[in-house]
Each structure stands twice: as structure tokens, then as C-alpha cells.
Amino acid sequence: MTTSLPLIPAADTAGGCCASVTGGVLAVEDAQRLARMFKALGDPTRVRLLSMIAAQSGGEACVCDLTEPVGLSQPTVSHHMKQLVDAGLVTREQRGKWAYYAIVPEVLTMLSAALDPETLQAGA
Amino acid sequence: MTTSLPLIPAADTAGGCCASVTGGVLAVEDAQRLARMFKALGDPTRVRLLSMIAAQSGGEACVCDLTEPVGLSQPTVSHHMKQLVDAGLVTREQRGKWAYYAIVPEVLTMLSAALDPETLQAGA
Incomplete structure (x- = not known):
């Protein structure tokens, strides 16, 4: 988790819930987590x-x-x-x-x- | 477009861009439009x-x-x-x-x- 996450402090991402598509280049794991949710909504x-x-x-x-x-x-x-x-x-x-x-x-x-x-x- | 769209005035939805998942039951066309975007992000x-x-x-x-x-x-x-x-x-x-x-x-x-x-x- 080396991503810049302006919206949510990096410490909060350790739990694996939070990252921003528009807040910097996403780590692979964050992108996978978001994509899974978006896919469910697809x-x-x-x-x-x-x-x-x-x-x-x-x-x-x-x-x-x-x-x-x-x-x-x-x-x-x-x-x-x-x-x-x-x-x-x-x-x-x-x-x-x-x-x-x-x-x-x-x-x-x-x-x-x-x-x-x-x-x-x-x-x- | 008979959906209640608290976030965006109904007039603005005529162009087909705007509806809220959490602002009331979505019309089928709005749901299709959103789902297409979410699918691209999936x-x-x-x-x-x-x-x-x-x-x-x-x-x-x-x-x-x-x-x-x-x-x-x-x-x-x-x-x-x-x-x-x-x-x-x-x-x-x-x-x-x-x-x-x-x-x-x-x-x-x-x-x-x-x-x-x-x-x-x-x-x-």
C-alpha cells in the first residue's frame, strides 16, 4: 500500500477498505477490491x-x-x-x-x- | 424518467446522464446507463x-x-x-x-x- 490516498489516511487502508480512483495511482490490491464492487454493480x-x-x-x-x-x-x-x-x-x-x-x-x-x-x- | 432524483433535478436527467442509486428506485434506463459505467470499471x-x-x-x-x-x-x-x-x-x-x-x-x-x-x- 504505497499509494497516495488523499481522501483517506494511509493507516485506514490497512484494513483494506479504502482507496480512491481519482486520488493517485492505485495499488493493485486496492484496484482489485474496487473492481470487484464495480463488477457487482455492472x-x-x-x-x-x-x-x-x-x-x-x-x-x-x-x-x-x-x-x-x-x-x-x-x-x-x-x-x-x-x-x-x-x-x-x-x-x-x-x-x-x-x-x-x-x-x-x-x-x-x-x-x-x-x-x-x-x-x-x-x-x- | 419518473424516478425521484433528489441529487439532480429531473430536468437534467432528460439528457440521460444523471440518476442516483441511493436516491430512490431507479428507472430501468437510468439503471442500464449506470450499470454500463460500473461494468467498465469492473x-x-x-x-x-x-x-x-x-x-x-x-x-x-x-x-x-x-x-x-x-x-x-x-x-x-x-x-x-x-x-x-x-x-x-x-x-x-x-x-x-x-x-x-x-x-x-x-x-x-x-x-x-x-x-x-x-x-x-x-x-x-
């Missing part, structure tokens, strides 16, 4: 599912409320959700019959900050 | 290339300066760059022998804003 259905969960009160939604708006079966929705969970963008909690998904605000904040061109000057 | 090499260009003075870099840091041939780098250009994240300009790539700050800003969880309250 599908319109998953982008919509994330937006639906984010729009719910508390940033949490039951899988039972996600199927109808996207017009897909529950197994298909669960498959998409697994990719968002695996990427660390969303958490999953089973409560009785249903799975509940919640966004991980700090990860979204990190991903948002990584794309912010306002860090350009700092990185240049 | 590769570690492309994330690194974008960070390298962003880190240059003026947010612009010659392809001749990108090959060595990523350790790939120029055709391979050009192939990756084409995907970033096609997604609208980067522009390409031929100057004599070399292609120059520049980030599109307003697109990165839009993408960054689309992931910002601070719009959660507005979207809920």
Missing part, C-alpha cells in the same frame, strides 16, 4: 435492487418486497443479491421465512469517494 | 488506468505513459481504454502518433453522487 438489475433497498426506511428491505418491482423470481433476485453481498455492498440477515438485505453505508461512501474527481488536485 | 486494470489518468496534471494522459505502469502491451491498454471511452468515463484524442485520454469529471461526479448514501433520507 448489471442493471443489481443497480435497481441496490437503489430499492437504499430507498427503504433504514436502508433495509425484505427479499419478498424486491421481486415484484423488478419482475423476477425470488431465486433470481436472491442470486443477484448474493453478488451484492459477496462484494460487501449489502448485508443479508435471515429472519424466519425471509431474508432481509441492508446497504452498508460506509462501503457506499468509500466507493462514492473513490470516484470523486475533486480529489484530482490532491492526486496530481 | 476490472482491476481499468480501475488502475482510470486512476493513473486522473492523477495526471489536467486529468489527461498519453497512452505511451500508461503501458509501463500496468505492465501491458499498448494494444491491450488501448482495448481497456476503449471500454472506458465507450462507457463515457474517458475521452480519447489522437495527436499525431499517440492517443491521449482524459477523464470526464462531470461523469465521475455523477457516478460518485449516485453511490452517495447521504441521499438515503431524501430517497426514503
